[in-house]
Amino acid sequence: xxxxxxxxxxxxxxxxxxxxxxxxxxxxxxxxxxxxxxxxxxxxxxxxxxxxxxxxxxxxxxxxxxxxxxxxxxxxxxxxxxxxxxxxxxxxxxxxxxxxxxxxxxxxxxxxxxxxxxxxxxxxxxxxxxxxxxxxxxxxxxxxxxxxxxxxxxxxxxxxxxxxxxxxxxxxxxxxxxxxxxxxxxxxxxxxxxxxxxxxxxxxxxxxxxxxxxxxxxxxxxxxxxxxxxxxxxxxxxxxxxxxxxxxxxxxxxxxxxxxxxxxxxxxxxxxxxxxxxxxxxxxxxxxxxxxxxxxxxxxxxxxxxxxxxxxxxxxxxxxxxxxxxxxxxxxxxxxxxxxxxxxxxxxxxxxxxxxxxxxxxxxxxxxxxxxxxxxxxxxxxxxxxxxxxxxxxxxxxxxxxxxx
Amino acid sequence: xxxxxxxxxxxxxxxxxxxxxxxxxxxxxxxxxxxxxxxxxxxxxxxxxxxxxxxxxxxxxxxxxxxxxxxxxxxxxxxxxxxxxxxxxxxxxxxxxxxxxxxxxxxxxxxxxxxxxxxxxxxxxxxxxxxxxxxxxxxxxxxxxxxxxxxxxxxxxxxxxxxxxxxxxxxxxxxxxxxxxxxxxxxxxxxxxxxxxxxxxxxxxxxxxxxxxxxxxxxxxxxxxxxxxxxxxxxxxxxxxxxxxxxxxxxxxxxxxxxxxxxxxxxxxxxxxxxxxxxxxxxxxxxxxxxxxxxxxxxxxxxxxxxxxxxxxxxxxxxxxxxxxxxxxxxxxxxxxxxxxxxxxxxxxxxxxxxxxxxxxxxxxxxxxxxxxxxxxxxxxxxxxxxxxxxxxxxxxxxxxxxxxxxxxxxxxxxxxxxxxxxxxxxxxxxxxxxxxxxxxxxxxxxxxxxxxxxxxxxxxxxxxxxxxx
Numbered sequence: 001x002x003x004x005x006x007x008x009x010x011x012x013x014x015x016x017x018x019x020x021x022x023x024x025x026x027x028x029x030x031x032x033x034x035x036x037x038x039x040x041x042x043x044x045x046x047x048x049x050x051x052x053x054x055x056x057x058x059x060x061x062x063x064x065x066x067x068x069x070x071x072x073x074x075x076x077x078x079x080x081x082x083x084x085x086x087x088x089x090x091x092x093x094x095x096x097x098x099x100x101x102x103x104x105x106x107x108x109x110x111x112x113x114x115x116x117x118x119x120x121x122x123x124x125x126x127x128x129x130x131x132x133x134x135x136x137x138x139x140x141x142x143x144x145x146x147x148x149x150x151x152x153x154x155x156x157x158x159x160x161x162x163x164x165x166x167x168x169x170x171x172x173x174x175x176x177x178x179x180x181x182x183x184x185x186x187x188x189x190x191x192x193x194x195x196x197x198x199x200x201x202x203x204x205x206x207x208x209x210x211x212x213x214x215x216x217x218x219x220x221x222x223x224x225x226x227x228x229x230x231x232x233x234x235x236x237x238x239x240x241x242x243x244x245x246x247x248x249x250x251x252x253x254x255x256x257x258x259x260x261x262x263x264x265x266x267x268x269x270x271x272x273x274x275x276x277x278x279x280x281x282x283x284x285x286x287x288x289x290x291x292x293x294x295x296x297x298x299x300x301x302x303x304x305x306x307x308x309x310x311x312x313x314x315x316x317x318x319x320x321x322x323x324x325x326x327x328x329x330x331x332x333x334x335x336x337x338x339x340x341x342x343x344x345x346x347x348x349x350x351x352x353x354x355x356x357x358x359x360x361x362x363x364x365x366x367x368x369x370x371x372x373x374x375x376x377x378x379x380x381x382x383x384x385x386x387x388x389x390x391x392x393x394x395x396x397x398x399x400x401x402x403x404x405x
Numbered sequence: 406x407x408x409x410x411x412x413x414x415x416x417x418x419x420x421x422x423x424x425x426x427x428x429x430x431x432x433x434x435x436x437x438x439x440x441x442x443x444x445x446x447x448x449x450x451x452x453x454x455x456x457x458x459x460x461x462x463x464x465x466x467x468x469x470x471x472x473x474x475x476x477x478x479x480x481x482x483x484x485x486x487x488x489x490x491x492x493x494x495x496x497x498x499x500x501x502x503x504x505x506x507x508x509x510x511x512x513x514x515x516x517x518x519x520x521x522x523x524x525x526x527x528x529x530x531x532x533x534x535x536x537x538x539x540x541x542x543x544x545x546x547x548x549x550x551x552x553x554x555x556x557x558x559x560x561x562x563x564x565x566x567x568x569x570x571x572x573x574x575x576x577x578x579x580x581x582x583x584x585x586x587x588x589x590x591x592x593x594x595x596x597x598x599x600x601x602x603x604x605x606x607x608x609x610x611x612x613x614x615x616x617x618x619x620x621x622x623x624x625x626x627x628x629x630x631x632x633x634x635x636x637x638x639x640x641x642x643x644x645x646x647x648x649x650x651x652x653x654x655x656x657x658x659x660x661x662x663x664x665x666x667x668x669x670x671x672x673x674x675x676x677x678x679x680x681x682x683x684x685x686x687x688x689x690x691x692x693x694x695x696x697x698x699x700x701x702x703x704x705x706x707x708x709x710x711x712x713x714x715x716x717x718x719x720x721x722x723x724x725x726x727x728x729x730x731x732x733x734x735x736x737x738x739x740x741x742x743x744x745x746x747x748x749x750x751x752x753x754x755x756x757x758x759x760x761x762x763x764x765x766x767x768x769x770x771x772x773x774x775x776x777x778x779x780x781x782x783x784x785x786x787x788x789x790x791x792x793x794x795x796x797x798x799x800x801x802x803x804x805x806x807x808x809x810x811x812x813x814x815x816x817x818x819x820x821x822x823x824x825x826x827x828x829x830x831x832x833x834x835x836x837x838x839x840x841x842x843x844x845x846x847x848x849x850x851x852x853x854x855x856x857x858x859x860x861x862x863x864x865x866x867x868x869x870x871x872x873x874x875x
Contacts, residue, residue: 018792024799031806032829035813039825125444156441191591194459229459310522314565351517352540 064105088136112139119145128160135164147176166196174200178211186219197226205230209238221249228256236261243269248278255284259291271300279309290319305342317349327359328366410779417772418793424761425800431645432807438648439815454584455487462490462566468556469574473502477511479574482615484539488583493542494563498556499549513537525672527558554673554680561672573658576711577617585707586661599662600702601655603639606632607710622824630835631713636808647703651754657681659709679730686734689750721846728850731763766847805832
């Protein structure tokens with residue numbers, strides 16, 4: 001008797017279609033079976049895990065104090081994973097005392113050593129998981145293993161190691177990252193690198209300065225951005241070298257970093273940066289100046305109010321309004337600038353801060369203004385436009401009923 | 406004649422095979438990409454991102470036209486989103502109902518002079534408002550522009566952030582959706598110019614206070630079939646196209662774009678039927694012509710839930726409109742086809758759309774007609790026909806179940822056994838007669854467009870209130 005395969009073969013070209021039908025139906029069956037089996041397995045697994053987590057939680061203190069010998073659970077990978085997860089999650093929210101206790105537990109139970117081993121010996125996703133988990137322990141002895149991960153050929157492993165080092169959040173980790181980027185250049189996406197460095201350099205931002213001097217290209221931009229985030233008043237003089245940099249990203253970072261510096265030093269520099277040819281450098285400078293809430297910044301902020309970029313105008317207006325002093329004098333100067341976009345931005349910021357009524361009252365009550373000046377300012381406040389000018393809103397908004405733009 | 410019919414039947418078979426094979430390849434790419442994405446997310450910390458000074462500001466633009474039933478819930482939902490620097494612009498697009506009044510009551514709006522610079526075309530603006538309850542909320546009240554595109558353009562003219570996120574006012578975003586959709590931008594801000602998120606079907610789910618409380622499968626068959634369609638389109642199609650940097654559509658219900666780029670291409674085209682597809686294709690063209698190194702990403706986990714049509718008439722209109730939108734974009738961009746200057750877009754993405762999306766209803770319906778004709782003339786090979794039917798059915802079902810599997814192993818939003826069982830059963834049921842009906846709607850869309858009906862018509866929806874928990 002002929003086998004089914006022989007019959008199929010005899011069908012010639014039709015056999016191809018029949019085979020395809022068999023394959024498609026089998027694929028459907030397999031997909032369905034996979035979905036069902038996976039669901040059933042996961043349901044069972046989660047129920048078992050939930051039960052075990054509850055039991056472990058009941059004896060948590062005894063577990064981490066070592067009252068329950070570590071040997072009783074270390075060999076069981078199911079228990080070990082649960083305990084490690086609970087410990088690492090607790091780490092995220094723990095205060096210094098509790099962190100110390102948890103770190104001691106992780107060390108004594110050998111969990112850190114195990115992760116160090118996995119981070120060095122495993123490959124693929126398991127290694128990446130080990131690298132991130134090692135970083136979450138914040139144990140300094142994990143840094144060498146993470147540093148080895150940074151030098152891996154696989155970019156995903158490098159990223160995992162970088163994230164792990166970022167979670168260490170200590171200057172030693174920053175040193176390793178900086179040494180690595182110094183030697184290899186920017187070989188990972190900028191954001192994870194920035195994030196890791198922001199976390200690690202917060203305590204000692206000075207470590208960035210020497211690397212910033214020698215770095216070039218995109219790496220220099222990344223380091224400058226990090227410096228902008230973590231700068232402290234003690235960095236004042238070091239930041240000055242960035243102010244005149246040819247790279248606009250660096251000048252912007254310097255402007256941002258200057259917000260952390262002594263106002264006496266920052267004012268002149270920021271005033272200079274507020275006139276930079278690049279709009280986002282001016283924007284950063286204006287925001288930083290606004291952050292000082294110091295009336296000495298008023299002339300520069302007024303200059304920013306007449307900027308060609310709308311975001312710079314808006315931030316300058318917000319900074320001027322944010323001063324909450326000399327409102328009438330500032331408003332008078334804004335009107336004297338005869339810049340309707342500047343006036344528009346200023347009135348918008350005043351309204352957004354809900355200070356328009358206050359400004360009206362102050363203008364009314366002002367003793368420095370003549371009656372004519374008061375009337376003039378009140379009129380501008382009421383109409384939102386400069387005299388002999390079209391209303392600012394009409395300038396920018398298509399007129400109702402007009403042809404669609 | 407007989408030879409023509411035989412050729413036509415075989416051509417249909419090969420067309421169908423090629424179309425399903427293309428989807429199979431996409432399924433494999435998508436499964437691989439999502440697995441990598443899931444693993445990568447394990448080392449991300451979204452809460453850190455939430456407080457990060459590195460997160461760039463985003464302006465959310467939500468056009469609203471006659472949304473009085475759902476506008477309060479929708480705006481509350483947007484205000485609750487997790488993101489450090491957010492501005493929310495609701496554009497009241499000439500609503501004739503109480504949409505603006507509802508917002509004024511709920512969010513205490515007051516007229517302001519927010520900076521409005523008409524960089525992109527839009528109908529006239531009646532007024533600008535800011536909320537006293539939450540200063541991040543700005544409302545633009547404008548004359549009806551006749552399209553969503555026009556309303557979004559008005560929002561673009563007010564936006565002050567470097568990125569804009571365009572959403573539908575009647576959609577529900579998950580709280581961390583913005584954090585998730587921004588991950589590719591934060592990873593590569595210089596190259597990533599736009600990111601699309603996934604749209605899921607809201608019908609049947611319970612929402613409370615603007616937040617999704619419980620995900621359930623809709624009750625009506627027509628809605629369940631749309632769930633499968635959305636899973637297939639997003640979890641397979643867009644995931645795979647995005648992986649190859651060939652994403653041509655970022656859904657109008659949820660996508661993030663670089664503001665300066667959207668303005669540079671002139672914003673949304675007011676008269677476009679498929680404004681979302683049109684914008685992305687113009688962005689591709691603009692950037693490719695400039696020789697820019699850029700990426701347009703798709704992220705499958707920031708979920709946006711939206712209501713889908715629940716009756717055949719509305720669904721038919723929607724699908725006809727989508728088909729019109731497709732032709733409305735593909736025809737003006739026909740010069741990009743097979744031109745090396747337009748890279749993968751011109752050589753793969755656009756030809757695929759022409760062949761397997763635009764021509765699909767024509768080819769399939771002609772194919773069915775020739776099969777019927779061949780049967781009438783007695784020249785149809787019964788064996789061939791049966792084999793083709795079974796094979797086509799089984800192969801298409803593999804793709805549909807594959808999309809359910811993709812959802813199951815990655816995001817697993819349908820936790821109920823019953824829901825999954827129904828979803829899988831509909832993978833077998835959607836092919837007859839829904840698929841044929843779908844083809845007819847799409848053909849109608851093409852016909853309407855060729856007859857000169859280029860109007861954009863909004864669909865009637867029930868609104869978020871109707872989906873609220875009892």
